[in-house]
Amino acid sequence: MLREIRPAIVLLLLLTAVTGLAYPLAITAIAGAIFPSQAQGSLIEKDGKVIGSALIGQEFKEDKYFHGRLSATVAPDPNDSSKTVPAPYNAANSGGSNLGPTSKALNDRIKEDVEKLKAENPSQPVPIDLVTTSGSGLDPDISPDAALFQVPRVAKARNLREAQVREIVEANTKGRFVGVLGEPRVNVLALNLALDAAAK
Amino acid sequence: MTAIGWFQIILFCAVIVALVKPLGWYMTRVFNGEATFLSPVLRPVERGFYWISGVDEGREQHWLTYTVSMLLFHVGGFLIIYGVMRLQAVLPFNPAEQAAVAQDLSFNTAVSFLTNTNWQNYGGESTLSYLVQMVGLTHQNFLSAATGIVLAVALIRGFARASMRTIGNFWVDVTRCTLYILLPICIVYSLFLVSQGMPQTLGPYVDATTLEGAKQTIAVGPVASQVAIKMLGTNGGGFFNANAAHPFENPTALSNFVQMLSIFVIGAALTNVFGRMVGNQRQGWAILAVMGVLFIAGVSICYWSEANGTTALQALGLTGGNMEGKEVRFGIVASSLFAVITTAASCGAVNAMHDSFTALGGMIPLINMQLGEIIVGGVGAGLYGMLLFVVLAIFVAGLMVGRTPEYVGKKIEAREVKMAMLAILVLPLMYLGWTAVAVVFPPAVASMANAGPHGFTEVLYAYTSSTGNNGSAFAGLTGNTFFYNLTLASAMFVGRFFMIIPAMAIAGSLAQKKSVPPSAGTFPTTGGLFVGLVVGVILIIGGLTFFPALALGPIVEHLAMNANTLF
Numbered sequence: 001m002l003r004e005i006r007p008a009i010v011l012l013l014l015l016t017a018v019t020g021l022a023y024p025l026a027i028t029a030i031a032g033a034i035f036p037s038q039a040q041g042s043l044i045e046k047d048g049k050v051i052g053s054a055l056i057g058q059e060f061k062e063d064k065y066f067h068g069r070l071s072a073t074v075a076p077d078p079n080d081s082s083k084t085v086p087a088p089y090n091a092a093n094s095g096g097s098n099l100g101p102t103s104k105a106l107n108d109r110i111k112e113d114v115e116k117l118k119a120e121n122p123s124q125p126v127p128i129d130l131v132t133t134s135g136s137g138l139d140p141d142i143s144p145d146a147a148l149f150q151v152p153r154v155a156k157a158r159n160l161r162e163a164q165v166r167e168i169v170e171a172n173t174k175g176r177f178v179g180v181l182g183e184p185r186v187n188v189l190a191l192n193l194a195l196d197a198a199a200k
Numbered sequence: 201m202t203a204i205g206w207f208q209i210i211l212f213c214a215v216i217v218a219l220v221k222p223l224g225w226y227m228t229r230v231f232n233g234e235a236t237f238l239s240p241v242l243r244p245v246e247r248g249f250y251w252i253s254g255v256d257e258g259r260e261q262h263w264l265t266y267t268v269s270m271l272l273f274h275v276g277g278f279l280i281i282y283g284v285m286r287l288q289a290v291l292p293f294n295p296a297e298q299a300a301v302a303q304d305l306s307f308n309t310a311v312s313f314l315t316n317t318n319w320q321n322y323g324g325e326s327t328l329s330y331l332v333q334m335v336g337l338t339h340q341n342f343l344s345a346a347t348g349i350v351l352a353v354a355l356i357r358g359f360a361r362a363s364m365r366t367i368g369n370f371w372v373d374v375t376r377c378t379l380y381i382l383l384p385i386c387i388v389y390s391l392f393l394v395s396q397g398m399p400q401t402l403g404p405y406v407d408a409t410t411l412e413g414a415k416q417t418i419a420v421g422p423v424a425s426q427v428a429i430k431m432l433g434t435n436g437g438g439f440f441n442a443n444a445a446h447p448f449e450n451p452t453a454l455s456n457f458v459q460m461l462s463i464f465v466i467g468a469a470l471t472n473v474f475g476r477m478v479g480n481q482r483q484g485w486a487i488l489a490v491m492g493v494l495f496i497a498g499v500s501i502c503y504w505s506e507a508n509g510t511t512a513l514q515a516l517g518l519t520g521g522n523m524e525g526k527e528v529r530f531g532i533v534a535s536s537l538f539a540v541i542t543t544a545a546s547c548g549a550v551n552a553m554h555d556s557f558t559a560l561g562g563m564i565p566l567i568n569m570q571l572g573e574i575i576v577g578g579v580g581a582g583l584y585g586m587l588l589f590v591v592l593a594i595f596v597a598g599l600m601v602g603r604t605p606e607y608v609g610k611k612i613e614a615r616e617v618k619m620a621m622l623a624i625l626v627l628p629l630m631y632l633g634w635t636a637v638a639v640v641f642p643p644a645v646a647s648m649a650n651a652g653p654h655g656f657t658e659v660l661y662a663y664t665s666s667t668g669n670n671g672s673a674f675a676g677l678t679g680n681t682f683f684y685n686l687t688l689a690s691a692m693f694v695g696r697f698f699m700i701i702p703a704m705a706i707a708g709s710l711a712q713k714k715s716v717p718p719s720a721g722t723f724p725t726t727g728g729l730f731v732g733l734v735v736g737v738i739l740i741i742g743g744l745t746f747f748p749a750l751a752l753g754p755i756v757e758h759l760a761m762n763a764n765t766l767f
Contacts, residue, residue, distance in 0.1 A: 003254075004265065007371045008272035010253035012343075015378055016280060020339030023383065024425040027390050031400040031424065034391070041399040041406060041420040041448065050408045053418055055397050055447040058410040065411065069528070091418040092405060093326045094442035096525040096553035098676030100654035101510045102757055104766040106524065106556075114516050128513070128520040134527050135445030135535075135552045141528040143520075181208060182453020183531035192411055 044189070052189055057140040059089040060192065063157035066142070066150050066169075068188040069129055070113070072097035073137035089138060097133045117149070124149050141185035144173045158199065168194050201507045205533035209499055212457070212537065213492070216464050220488065223465060224472025230380045231353045231373065231473070233257075242379050249375055260366035263708025266354055267701060269370035270347060274314050277343055281310040281336040285328075294329035295404035296419075301327060308685040313337055315696035316344035316578055318430070318437025318548055318671035319688060321680040325419035325440050330402055337437060338426045342386075345433025345466075346377040348580030351700055352470055355584045358707030359608050360477040362715035367707050381466075382432065389462065390428035397451035398424040423448055431462040434578045436548030436671045444538070444551040445527055456534055456551060463547045467576040470583045478608040482726040487586060490734045491575045495544055498564045498575070503536040505561035510761055522561070525553030536561065539672075543568035546578030548671025555649070555658065555674040559761055562674070563754035566661055569668040570746045571738060572627055572699075578669060581696075584703040588620040591706070593730075593737040595620075597723050606722055609715040616709060619702035626698040628745045630691045631663040635749065637687070638663070644683050649676025652767030653760065657753035662688060667695035 031039040042054040052058050057068045073095055075087035087093075099106035113131040127146040147169045155162045172191045176182050229236050235243075250257055261269065284291060285306040289299050301309070305321055312319040313336070322328060328337075350373035357367045394400050399420040406418040423439045427449055430436060440446040450456050468488060475484025509522040521532040530538070535552035542549050543565035554562055568575060574586040590607060595617045598605030605612045638644040638659045648655035658674040665672055666688045673679070679688060724730065760767075 004269045004272055004371075007253040007255050008269065008276055011249065011255065011371055011375065012273060012276040012280070014249055014253065015343060015375070016335060016339045019342040019378065019383065019429075020335035023386070024334045024338055024422045027387065027394075027425040028400050028402060028422055031391060031394040035394045038394050038397050039400045039424075040403070041401070041418060042397050042451075043406060043408070043418075050406055052408045052410055052416060053406070053448075055451050056416075056418055057447070058408075058412075058416055059414060060412060062412060089416065091416050093323060094419075094440050094446045095323075096442065096445070096556060096675070098553055098555040098649050098674070099524065100555060100562075100650040100657075100674075100676070100757070101512075101522065101524075101558045102652060102654055102761050102765065102767050103650050107512045107766055110513070110518075111516060114518070125517060125519070128509075128518045128523045129528055131518065132522075132524040132526075135525045135550070136440075136442035136447060136527065138442070138447055139527050139529075140447055143528055176204070177453045177457075180204065180211065181457050182529050182534060185528045189411070196411070 054187065054189065055140055056091050057089055057138045058189060060188065063153055065192045065195070066147055066154060066188050067130075068142060069139045070131070070133040071137040072133040091138055094136045094138055096135045096137060121149055121152055140187050140189060142188055144169070144184050144186055147173070147186040147191065154195070158195070165195070168198060201503060202533070205503065208533055209503070209537055212460060215461055216468050219461070219465050220468050220472050223469035224476060224484070227381060227469055228473050228476045230376050233376075236380060238380055238384060246375055246379055250372070253371070255369070255371040257369070257372055260369050262365055263354070263367050263704045263711070266367055266370045267704045270351065270700070273343070273347070273370070273374070277340055278310050278314050281313055281340055282306050284332050284336045285309060288329040288332050291329070291331050293331035293334070293402060295402070296329070298327060298329045304682050304685040305680055308689045311689040311692050312671065313340040313435070313437060314344060315669050315692045316348055316433070316435055316546065316581065317666055317669040317692045317696070318435045319666050319679070319692065320438055320441070320443070320671065320673065321685060321688070323441040324438050325421070330421055333426055333439060334422060338429060341426065341429040341433050341435040341437070342378055342382055343374070345429065345435060345579050346374045346382060348578055349377050349381070349466065349470070350374055350580070351703065352580035352583040353473065355587060355703055355707040356474050356477045358710035359610055360479070361711045362713065364711045367711050382429065385432055386425070386428040389432065390424040392458065393424040393427055393455060396455040397448070398427060398455070399448055400424040420448070430549060431459045431547065432466065434463055434467065434545045434547040436542065438549065444549045445553065450551055453529055453534065456530055456538065459549070460538055460541050463541050463545045463549070464576050466579045467545055467582045470580065474583065480608070480726070483608055486726045486730055487590070489731045491586065493731065493735050494571070494575045494738070495540065498540045498544065498568055499537060502540050502561045502564040503533060505558045506532050506536045508558070510558055511764055512761070512766070522556070522558050525556030527552065539565050540568065542672055543670055544573065544575035544577070546573040546581055546668055546670045548665065550672050553675060554661070554672060555676045559754045559758035562657065563750060565672065566657070566664060566750070566754065567742070569664045569670050570631070571742045572624065573668045573670060574738070581669065581699070585699065588623050588703065589738050590734055591616055591620040592624070592741070593734040594723065594725070596737055597733060603721060606716055607725060609718070610710050610713050611716060616706050619706045623699045623702040624741065627667050627695060630667040630694050631660070632746070632749060634663045634687050634691055635660045641683065643681070647678040647681060647684060649678070650767070653753050653757040654767065657757065660749055660753055663691050666691040669696050
């Protein structure tokens with residue numbers, strides 16, 4: 001048995017060096033060379049400043065922007081570090097609500113949001129993804145239905161015709177991968193950037 | 201449920217079945233020590249490793265030596281992870297200036313990665329430095345995966361060999377597995393993931409100013425290199441807290457599909473390695489068929505339940521299923537499929553929050569883990585877990601006809617059956633035992649995030665997941681407390697090693713036996729009758745063990761949900 005001790009130490013160190021250092025560092029170098037934008041986090045810059053990542057959702061509250069999904073992410077409470085406070089779209093601490101199907105808190109929240117949205121647009125059924133939190137709290141997408149649902153509000157806030165806004169939504173709607181995988185979706189940040197660009 | 205949803209499920213199964221044979225062929229060559237197309241490059245490296253570490257390639261080990269080597273290897277691995285976590289504040293690659301990780305959390309995380317569980321009591325981006333992610337976690341992802349695979353191969357050798365005292369050399373197997381199988385696939389795979397949008401950088405977190413003028417700090421890091429092995433090695437520990445639900449850890453529907461494939465592919469191919477090594481590939485296909493039956497049943501129930509949503513949602517006129525805790529780019533079907541795959545294998549990565557699944561939708565992952573993660577299973581662990589059930593099924597069949605049972609030419613006798621029973625019984629002892637303790641211990645009860653039966657399910661899920669070395673969670677439970685850090689670690693430890701050691705004992709005892717040629721009285725183990733028998737034994741043992749616990753959790757919650765009772 002004693003002769004197994006040397007490989008246990010030496011082989012472990014060798015394999016650690018290969019898989020824990022050489023491999024990730026080599027991939028970092030190669031990825032940085034072939035896919036520089038993705039490797040950095042698909043960042044979007046405007047006027048030389050980073051305004052976000054194409055893959056990470058951000059919070060929109062103003063009427064003139066399309067809103068993303070609800071986010072359950074939190075941040076440490078500035079007054080008491082042992083507690084947390086809600087901080088939607090906190091991209092340094094991802095997470096979901098973790099509320100179960102029979103949770104009163106969850107069902108009350110959904111009920112309240114459904115009523116708010118019904119008041120905003122009584123003509124369409126409320127899309128489920130607008131009243132539920134995403135798994136990561138950073139979902140960059142909404143369903144095409146959820147985007148179309150918000151068209152009247154956005155058009156009114158921007159003094160645009162609804163048809164015009166709807167066109168921009170459709171131009172930013174992505175289908176399933178090769179028609180099969182995933183779900184159709186609209187990237188909220190891309191959509192809002194397109195709206196701002198159209199306004200100019 | 202939609203036609204395109206079912207098509208995604210069928211497509212997944214078809215691709216896995218298509219990959220089983222070629223990968224099984226390649227892996228068999230690697231473990232038989234034969235040359236492969238990578239040998240011209242890797243063989244010199246491999247020989248160099250043996251030379252430096254004093255390993256004699258030609259010397260094989262008895263099962264006890266093999267097991268002790270594995271344990272020694274793990275002690276070293278534990279020290280490395282624990283050390284870098286405690287010292288991360290003074291070590292390099294720490295741009296976010298994370299402080300040293302607490303003792304109990306470091307202990308829990310070290311055990312967790314060592315045992316291939318990857319339970320996340322840590323929050324990746326908010327707790328760990330890049331060095332810990334690479335040297336601690338990425339490296340251990342490789343080694344715990346390699347260990348699982350080689351143990352399964354050692355057990356296969358036990359079945360395949362006759363009248364031999366040895367079952368291979370642990371050091372050679374681990375080195376070859378890492379160099380020839382895991383590393384080459386991961387290099388290609390991680391570059392693919394970067395192309396889909398997964399970050400791979402050592403730079404600091406990015407500060408952005410959003411369109412509405414708010415500040416957003418975006419966590420990045422060397423994500424792709426870790427996620428590749430996290431999936432391929434069925435480890436599942438996330439780079440980020442939200443794991444594969446995080447858009448950086450799973451950017452597109454395509455990355456999601458490939459991640460699901462990579463969870464299953466090695467485990468599925470090992471059934472083919474088994475068939476090849478025992479000299480009849482149909483033996484491997486029969487085992488894969490058992491896994492397939494249980495898998496399809498689980499996926500169907502989970503998808504149906506999630507697509508239906510809850511009674512409360514339907515009452516509000518909301519259609520489109522239960523989207524709480526799910527991401528739009530995956531939707532209902534890819535989230536349900538992922539949940540079943542990750543718990544059928546012992547991966548534990550999640551692309552949706554299992555805690556927010558419907559009662560029955562969340563019960564399927566729980567059952568998958570309680571059955572011992574034998575549906576494809578963790579790399580290696582799934583196969584040896586399944587072979588334990590096969591031993592039992594064969595024993596039961598033997599009892600029915602009053603004949604000494606045989607499997608692939610080996611007589612299954614008292615010692616094998618005792619060892620199999622030990623491994624199978626120790627799992628429920630851990631997850632039922634600790635759950636019972638936790639629900640009567642007030643500080644442990646305080647960790648539950650949901651009231652009513654769902655809170656109970658959170659605790660049961662936590663111990664089931666850690667005993668099964670899965671690592672997925674009903675994540676509402678606050679697991680990072682002294683009580684849970686220690687008890688969950690003990691469940692992970694017992695769940696891993698009290699499964700491995702009996703399995704290795706069986707390997708050693710089988711390898712010594714003579715091979716019995718099949719006769720007219722031999723029970724054929726390649727047909728539908730055998731598949732049905734094994735499925736039956738699994739469900740009976742499973743059902744008897746954990747049905748009462750499920751009745752207190754998800755089943756009662758489902759009834760409450762239908763009666764519109766909220767907690």
